[in-house]
Each structure stands twice: as structure tokens, then as C-alpha cells.
Amino acid sequence: MLDWLKNINKEHPEFWKNYLTKFDSKPNRFVVLSTETSGLNPDKDVILSVGAFAIVEDAIIIKDSFESVLLQYQFLQDHQLSNDFIIDSKMKKLTEPEAIESLIDFIGNAVLVGHHINFNIEMLNEALERLDCGRLRNEALDVDMMYRKHKDITDKEFTLDDLCEIYKIPKSDRPSTSENAYRIALLFLKLKSRLGIK
Amino acid sequence: MNTIAEHIADFLKEYPPFDNLTFQELSEIASNIHVLNLEKNAILFQINDVLHDSFYVVASGTINLSTIADAEETILNKCHEGDVFGLRPFFAKNNYMMTAKAREESIIYAIPIAVFRPFVANNSNVLNFLLESFAVNSRHTKDTVSGSKQISDTGFYVDQQTEMQYIQSLSYNNSPLTADQNSIVKDVAQLMTNAMVDNVVVTEKKHPIGIVTEADLSSKIATGRYPITETIDKIMSSPVVTVIENVSLAEAQLLMLKHNVSHLCVTKDGTSKSVVKGIISEHDLIVAQASNPGVLIKEIKRAQLAKDLKQIRDRLSDLIQNSIQKNVPLSHITNIAGEINLAIIRRAVELSILDLGSPPARFAWLSTGSQGRKEQLLLTDQDSILIFEDVAPEKYRDVKDYFLRLAKRTSSILEKVGYSYCPNGHMGSNMLWCKSLTDWTKQYNSWMNTPGENSNDLSSIFFDYEIVFGEPKIEEALENVIFKNATNNTLFFDFLGNDALRKNSPLSFFKKLILEEEGPHKGKFDIKTRALMPLIDSARLLILSSNIKGIKNTYLRFKQLAITDSKNAEIYLSCAEAFLTLSKFRTIEGLKNDDSGEYVNIKEFSKIDREKLKNALQPMKDLEELIKSKFQLTQFS
Incomplete structure (x- = not known):
């Protein structure tokens, strides 16, 4: 509860200060975010990989993207998990602090979009805390929520695969965090035009 | 990355x-x-x-x-x-x-x-x-009608086709070779050779005063009548026939015939007292005509591969689409499309024969269903039967085997062209529908004399047929069998009559269109089964019962019925019109969506079109009554 007191005298890292200044202006882009985590508990689990795309003016900008595998050797060792996937992956490999720093730079003040985005944000916040940073300040949109709002459904949650099925977005034969982010991005574009979000 | x-x-x-x-x-x-x-x-x-x-x-x-x-x-x-x-x-x-x-x-x-x-x-x-x-x-x-430039922008855009020559404008050489009247023949000839053209316009102050073509050079110079050092005005043909820009294909053709010339000079205001703008040669006319139906048929005859045929069929779709947009009467379009489809199927059979070697017996390949009625505008499924002449029993197996292979090959070529296989297997490649003449005679006898007993096999499409390839006598023989059996065969007509009326009615009690309530076509109107099929079936029934041979087309059948059964002429004529209207709706829908147009989306219709559609459905009620009273449908109902 007194967390904020603990932090009050701590100097935030440079990239975080930079991040905060970006909120002086209004966001002009969306960032679709997808993470792979070791589990569902924000306190104990860690992010294993991140994929993100920017959407500007209703277009997914392929170049404006971020993807990385996080080198969580410590965590994997503690839990006696295999780290083969890190070796297999062709994505860029960064340590957690590096990855979080570049991700924060990448996100900027954009509106975050994701599937069950709040969990993603929670995971990021935990990682940020480890780096002596504050919490994310971005606005966030959830495609599942958007869909339920569009169809007026309140009693049911939809997985990403469900939604992709509904909107006929093909499944990839090479699933990855980036791939998920891309599918969420397509979903978001479709829902956005249906809901008339500007 | x-x-x-x-x-x-x-x-x-x-x-x-x-x-x-x-x-x-x-x-x-x-x-x-x-x-x-x-x-x-x-x-x-x-x-x-x-x-x-x-x-x-x-x-x-x-x-x-x-x-x-x-x-x-x-x-x-x-x-x-x-x-x-x-x-x-x-x-x-x-x-x-x-x-x-x-x-x-x-x-x-x-x-x-x-x-x-x-x-x-x-x-x-x-x-x-x-x-x-x-x-x-x-x-x-330069399309005068559309007035705007149309630019093909993507890879697979085939020429816009139209057989409507009077709106077809020409492309021609709009930077013609010109020469001053005092030029020397030799220089001009060199000029023409360099530019690789067969004509030169002789001008005076940029106004055309004559033309020199290769014909002039060969008749006046090569014969030695004039030396090559002569000035050009001595050998030119004058005056030159002039036309305005934007001349249509038909007009250009007429002018050339009228004046018996091979070149027309295009000038700014169409008279010889204005600036030369271009030259139209006979060759330009030929090029412009390259996309008419006659040319398509010729190309079909030369096609070697299914791929070539497919490309031609695609152009036919364009032709149909354009003709509909230009309001060419649908009966006219169906005739042309029917001929082209016929030519494609015929070529497919030919190609198969070329592959398999000559057939061991005479045979006839008949198109049935919509192509048999020559009403196929869209790429629908293929329906066909194959009849071969009777052969000695010991040879029967080999012969049947050959024809089955022939039919399989043909069907697969047609499938590549874009005609999908018949879902009910009504194709010559099916064992059941590839038989000798005797077997077919038996088949029709049993269908017509004991309908209902084997009704599973009986499809009314077998009563619309047209010979595509082979021996016309076989088709005649079949026709005779059908009409012999049809005479006074109340049972058979009962069966057909009930079949025709069994189709769901298109309008509800409150005169509203009945739309599909579920399935992938929910909310659309099934124009094929609810509107067209009843008309087609009724026309077939009436024409068979009136013993009229040789009329295969639904529209013409109604027209003919109006003549023979003049008492009910009004009903028949309105049905004929209705049939055209409905076919047109279906074709437009099919072209729009690249499918068979079976389901039309009423919601996309304008109010007028919706009324038109409803009006076209009105005569069906009268027709139904007529059939009921005429055939006293009892046995099966």
C-alpha cells in the first residue's frame, strides 16, 4: 500500500521519463499487443515473448512493429523449464530489461489493443516495477469486449480463435506471438469499422 | 525483418x-x-x-x-x-x-x-x-458512348467486347504519314518503307487533297506508267474520303464499301478542308472486329487446350455482360451465347477424340438441361448424354469402354473451362448415361410409360437435348421415340405436370416474395427453383403434349404455343416475356457474383426492379391453372 512512498525518492530510469513526456500530446496511433507468458499469475509469471504492430489511419504498418523473445533464463531455471524455444526462435532475443525498454519506446502514447489486454498490461506493469518504473498510462481496447459490445453479448467470453473464426481470419500454420498480434490487428480493423470508432 | x-x-x-x-x-x-x-x-x-x-x-x-x-x-x-x-x-x-x-x-x-x-x-x-x-x-x-477514358488496370482484364458495332469506335493511326503534293514519288516510297505503312496522305496546307497507297504504287509506278521521279500528285487517288473523329466501326465500314476505298482520312471537322487527324485502314476494321462472336467461334475451333477454351469462355462472359448493359434483347444474347457454348463443347469432344483416336462406332453427344435449351448464359454445371449406335454384342464392351473414356475426358476438359460437374451425375461420363441407342430407347420407354416407378432416375432435363457432336440421325431416332411415346400418354403428362407444379410458389399469400429462410442464402430469393424452373418445366410439358418438334428454347416454346393454342395466347405471351425478365435478373446477378445466379439478393434491387420481378411472377398463377385444367392432374397428386 505504501508502494508509492517507497518509490517516491527513487529516480526513474531515463526511458521512463521519456515515455511520460509523450503523453503531453494526444495519441495518433494504435498499438496491437500480444504477449506469451509462462502462466496467468502476474506476480509470479513472466513474459516470454512480445509481438506488436502499429495501426495508423486504419492500416497495419508492417514496418512499425516490435517483436522479441525475452531471455528469461533465471525464471526457466528456477522452474526447471526447457529453454529450447528460445534457441529455436528466429525472433530477436533480448533480456527482460532491454525488451521492456524498447517496447515502452515503441508503444509511446499509443492506444493499446489486445485480446484480454488488461492481463497483458498487468504483466507489463509487473515487469516495469522490477525496473523501478511506474505503471503504464496508455488507454486500452480489448477486441473481445469490442466484439461483445458489437453483438450485445454479455454472458460469454470469446477466445482469439473463436473471434478469428467468426471473422474468417485464417489460422496460421506457424503460430507465434507476432502472428497473434497480426490476427488481433486484423480483427481490430474489422471491429473498428463496424463499431465506427475513429 | x-x-x-x-x-x-x-x-x-x-x-x-x-x-x-x-x-x-x-x-x-x-x-x-x-x-x-x-x-x-x-x-x-x-x-x-x-x-x-x-x-x-x-x-x-x-x-x-x-x-x-x-x-x-x-x-x-x-x-x-x-x-x-x-x-x-x-x-x-x-x-x-x-x-x-x-x-x-x-x-x-x-x-x-x-x-x-x-x-x-x-x-x-x-x-x-x-x-x-x-x-x-x-x-x-475514344469510346464515344461512354465519353470517359476507360483504362484497363489489372492483369486479367480482357478487352471490353461488344457485338454492337454501331457503338464500337475504332482505333486508328492518328499520326499518319503526310507528304507535300510536290514530293517526289521515290522519296515518298522511301518514307513509307521507313515508317512501315502502306499509305501516305497528300496534303496542301495540311488539308488532305489525296492519298497514295501501295495499290497506287503497284498499279502506276511498278507498271512503268509513271517514272519514280514524278511528283506525288500525279499518282495519288483523289479526292480522299474524309470522316470526322470518333467515327464508329459500322460507319467506317459503310463508307469504305460505298466509295470502294481501303482507307479513310480522318480530319478535324470531317471535310477535306480541315487538318488531317489520322487514317483508318481496312486493317483497323479487322482489328476492331476481333472481339465479335464470329471471331470467338473461329478461335474456339482452333483452340488446342482447355486453357484456351477457358479464356474464350471468359471473353464470352464479358460479351454477355456488355450486351446486357447495352440493352441488347436477351433472346438475342442467349442465341449467341448458345452457339458459342455449343462450339466450346463441340471442340472439347473433338479434342478428346484427337487424344483417344477415332471412335469405333457412330455416336451422338447430346447436351441436356439448360444448354440443351440454349439458355445457358452463365457458367452452370454440365449436363450431357452420350448415345452410340448398336454394335455386335461381342464388341459392346470395348465400344462402351471407349465412349466412357471419351466422355470422361470431355467432361474434364469442360470442367477446366469452367463448367462444373453435374452434382447429380447427369453426364455422358456416367455409366448410366452412356449407352447404345437400343438401351436409350428402352430407357425412354420405361420413363415415359411407367413414370414414377423409377422416378429416381427420371429428370426432366433429359427431355431438353441438343446434338453437339456426332450423328444427327441418332438424335432424330431419339426424338421419334419420345414423341411416339408421348402421344396420348396421360400418365406421363400427369407426372410431368405434377413435377412442374410441385416447385414452391414464389409469392406468399400476401403477394410478397418468399425468401430463403435459412442456409447460406438466407434472405435471398431463389430465382431458379421458384421462378424459372416452373416456367421451363411447364413450357416443356405443353410443347411435348402439343406434339411440336424442334423447338428447344423456353421463350420460343411459349411463343409457339401462343400460335398453336391461340385461345390462351395471352397467358403464353406474358409467360414468354416473364421468362426473359427473370433470366435477365438471374444473369445479371450471376455475372455480378461470378456464380450461377441461382439466388438473387432482393435487398440490392431498386424499387422498380423489385416491382418488375414481382410482375414477372404474376403470369405463373394463370399458367398453373391452365396446366391443371388441361391435364386434370389427379393420378399423382
Whole structure:
């Protein structure tokens, strides 16, 4: 509860200060975010990989993207998990602090979009805390929520695969965090035009 | 380089022009792509929009490219997965000349021109593909009717075809060779040789006073009547026939015939007292005619591969679409389309025979169903039967085996052309429908004398047939069997009558259209089974019972019935008209969606069209009553 007191005298890292200044202006882009985590508990689990795309003016900008595998050797060792996937992956490999720093730079003040985005944000916040940073300040949109709002459904949650099925977005034969982010991005574009979000 | 860019590069490399690039290059392009999602009917760009800084590739869905002329939307092309469009920014600076609209929800890759341009410059294959795709067809740029420039913009856009010659304008040489009247023949001849043309316009102050063609050179110079040092005005043909710009094909043809000349000179105001604008030669006329039905049929006869036939069939679709837009009477269009379809099927049989060697017995390949009635405008399924003459029992197996193989081959060629296999297997390649004449006679006897007993097999489509290939006598024999059996065969007519009336009625009690209530076509009107089939079935029934031979077409059947059964003429005539109207709706819908047009989307209809459709359904009630009273349908009902 007194967390904020603990932090009050701590100097935030440079990239975080930079991040905060970006909120002086209004966001002009969306960032679709997808993470792979070791589990569902924000306190104990860690992010294993991140994929993100920017959407500007209703277009997914392929170049404006971020993807990385996080080198969580410590965590994997503690839990006696295999780290083969890190070796297999062709994505860029960064340590957690590096990855979080570049991700924060990448996100900027954009509106975050994701599937069950709040969990993603929670995971990021935990990682940020480890780096002596504050919490994310971005606005966030959830495609599942958007869909339920569009169809007026309140009693049911939809997985990403469900939604992709509904909107006929093909499944990839090479699933990855980036791939998920891309599918969420397509979903978001479709829902956005249906809901008339500007 | 991210994962998704890699996926996109994988997708692109399947399609031209990207297949000419290395994966490395594609990855670079892919990482610069913007991905767009277009909702159904969303417009990506429209006529007169400022050029975008990207061109587009369809990732999924369909984009229609269209122009609007005289408040009418003309679809130039449909772009499917992998097609490239919106190439205008590569080649031109002025605004878009067409509208790109999503026919269904689509995902589009936008490739920035700036990124792609270096690859175009370095790779001639890519450049050629883009140029071809963009190719401006000069004929259409002078299309007087549409008034606007139409520019084909994508790869698979075949020439806009039309057999309506009077609206077809010509492309001609608009920078003709001219020579002063005092030029020397030898110099002029050299000029013509250099420019590789067969004529030169002789001018005085830029006004045409005569023309010199190769014919003049051969008749006046080569014969030695004039020396080659003579001035050109001595040997020119004068006066020259002049026309205004934008002359139509038909007009040009008439003028050439009337004046017995091979060249027309185009001038600014159409008289010989104005500036020369161009020269129309006979060759230009031939080129302009290359897309008429006669030429298509000739091309079919020369086609060697299913692929060639497919391309011709595609052009037929364009022809049909254009004719409908130009309001050519549908009966006329069906005739032409029927002939072309016939030629395609005939060629398919021929090609199969070329492959398999000559047949061991005489045979007839009959088209049944819609092609048998010559009403096939859209690519529907193929229905056919094969009849071969009776052979000695010991040879029967081999002969049947040959014809089955022949039919299989033909069906598969036709399938490649775009006619899907008949879902009920009503094809000559089916064991059941490839038989000797005796077997067929038995078959028809049993169908007609004991209908209902084996009704599973009996499909009314077997009573619409047309010979495509082979021995006409066999068709005659079959016809005789049918009409002999039909005489006074109340049971058979009962069966057909009930079959015709069993189809669901199109209008509800409250005179509302009955739409599909479920399934993938929910909310659409099943124009085929609810409206067209009852008319087709009734016409067939009535014509068989009236013992009228040789009339295969539903429209003509009703017309003929109006003559023979004059008491009910009014009903028949309104049915004939209704049939045309309904077919037209179906064809337009089918062309729009590239399918068989069975289900029409009423919601997209204008109010007038909806009324038209309803009115066309009115005569069916009368027809139903007529059939009920005529055949006293009891036995089966």
C-alpha cells in the first residue's frame, strides 16, 4: 500500500521519463499487443515473448512493429523449464530489461489493443516495477469486449480463435506471438469499422 | 525483418509480378506494406480521387473495379486474391480513372510506390507485367458512348467486347504519314518503307487533297506508267474520303464499301478542308472486329487446350455482360451465347477424340438441361448424354469402354473451362448415361410409360437435348421415340405436370416474395427453383403434349404455343416475356457474383426492379391453372 512512498525518492530510469513526456500530446496511433507468458499469475509469471504492430489511419504498418523473445533464463531455471524455444526462435532475443525498454519506446502514447489486454498490461506493469518504473498510462481496447459490445453479448467470453473464426481470419500454420498480434490487428480493423470508432 | 513480413513475402511470391523477385527483395517490400481491411462495399478510391502513394494487392476477398458512364456503373474487372490493381500512380500523374470497391469484406496490402519503383526499374519482367496490366486500350479511350477514358488496370482484364458495332469506335493511326503534293514519288516510297505503312496522305496546307497507297504504287509506278521521279500528285487517288473523329466501326465500314476505298482520312471537322487527324485502314476494321462472336467461334475451333477454351469462355462472359448493359434483347444474347457454348463443347469432344483416336462406332453427344435449351448464359454445371449406335454384342464392351473414356475426358476438359460437374451425375461420363441407342430407347420407354416407378432416375432435363457432336440421325431416332411415346400418354403428362407444379410458389399469400429462410442464402430469393424452373418445366410439358418438334428454347416454346393454342395466347405471351425478365435478373446477378445466379439478393434491387420481378411472377398463377385444367392432374397428386 505504501508502494508509492517507497518509490517516491527513487529516480526513474531515463526511458521512463521519456515515455511520460509523450503523453503531453494526444495519441495518433494504435498499438496491437500480444504477449506469451509462462502462466496467468502476474506476480509470479513472466513474459516470454512480445509481438506488436502499429495501426495508423486504419492500416497495419508492417514496418512499425516490435517483436522479441525475452531471455528469461533465471525464471526457466528456477522452474526447471526447457529453454529450447528460445534457441529455436528466429525472433530477436533480448533480456527482460532491454525488451521492456524498447517496447515502452515503441508503444509511446499509443492506444493499446489486445485480446484480454488488461492481463497483458498487468504483466507489463509487473515487469516495469522490477525496473523501478511506474505503471503504464496508455488507454486500452480489448477486441473481445469490442466484439461483445458489437453483438450485445454479455454472458460469454470469446477466445482469439473463436473471434478469428467468426471473422474468417485464417489460422496460421506457424503460430507465434507476432502472428497473434497480426490476427488481433486484423480483427481490430474489422471491429473498428463496424463499431465506427475513429 | 519480422515474422509477419516473412509471411506476406511468402504470399506474394506466388503471384505475378512478384514471382520475378527474390525472396530477399520480397521481404524488403513486405516489411514496408500497409495492411488494410475493407468492409463490404467500402470504397478504396474512386474516379477523380487524387492518386494514392501506394498500389494494391488483394490478400483476401474481392475488389470490383468499375467506371461510371452515363450514370451507369460498368464493372471493368474483379480482382481476386493475389491480383494487383491501382497501378495508375506508376504511369500517370492525373487522378484515378476508376473506382475500386470491395465486393465483399477484403484485406488489402498497400505497397508504397516509392518502395517498389526500384524493383520495377531493375527488372524488365516486372515492368512488362505492370505495363500489360495497365495497358491502355486506345480503342476505348475514344469510346464515344461512354465519353470517359476507360483504362484497363489489372492483369486479367480482357478487352471490353461488344457485338454492337454501331457503338464500337475504332482505333486508328492518328499520326499518319503526310507528304507535300510536290514530293517526289521515290522519296515518298522511301518514307513509307521507313515508317512501315502502306499509305501516305497528300496534303496542301495540311488539308488532305489525296492519298497514295501501295495499290497506287503497284498499279502506276511498278507498271512503268509513271517514272519514280514524278511528283506525288500525279499518282495519288483523289479526292480522299474524309470522316470526322470518333467515327464508329459500322460507319467506317459503310463508307469504305460505298466509295470502294481501303482507307479513310480522318480530319478535324470531317471535310477535306480541315487538318488531317489520322487514317483508318481496312486493317483497323479487322482489328476492331476481333472481339465479335464470329471471331470467338473461329478461335474456339482452333483452340488446342482447355486453357484456351477457358479464356474464350471468359471473353464470352464479358460479351454477355456488355450486351446486357447495352440493352441488347436477351433472346438475342442467349442465341449467341448458345452457339458459342455449343462450339466450346463441340471442340472439347473433338479434342478428346484427337487424344483417344477415332471412335469405333457412330455416336451422338447430346447436351441436356439448360444448354440443351440454349439458355445457358452463365457458367452452370454440365449436363450431357452420350448415345452410340448398336454394335455386335461381342464388341459392346470395348465400344462402351471407349465412349466412357471419351466422355470422361470431355467432361474434364469442360470442367477446366469452367463448367462444373453435374452434382447429380447427369453426364455422358456416367455409366448410366452412356449407352447404345437400343438401351436409350428402352430407357425412354420405361420413363415415359411407367413414370414414377423409377422416378429416381427420371429428370426432366433429359427431355431438353441438343446434338453437339456426332450423328444427327441418332438424335432424330431419339426424338421419334419420345414423341411416339408421348402421344396420348396421360400418365406421363400427369407426372410431368405434377413435377412442374410441385416447385414452391414464389409469392406468399400476401403477394410478397418468399425468401430463403435459412442456409447460406438466407434472405435471398431463389430465382431458379421458384421462378424459372416452373416456367421451363411447364413450357416443356405443353410443347411435348402439343406434339411440336424442334423447338428447344423456353421463350420460343411459349411463343409457339401462343400460335398453336391461340385461345390462351395471352397467358403464353406474358409467360414468354416473364421468362426473359427473370433470366435477365438471374444473369445479371450471376455475372455480378461470378456464380450461377441461382439466388438473387432482393435487398440490392431498386424499387422498380423489385416491382418488375414481382410482375414477372404474376403470369405463373394463370399458367398453373391452365396446366391443371388441361391435364386434370389427379393420378399423382
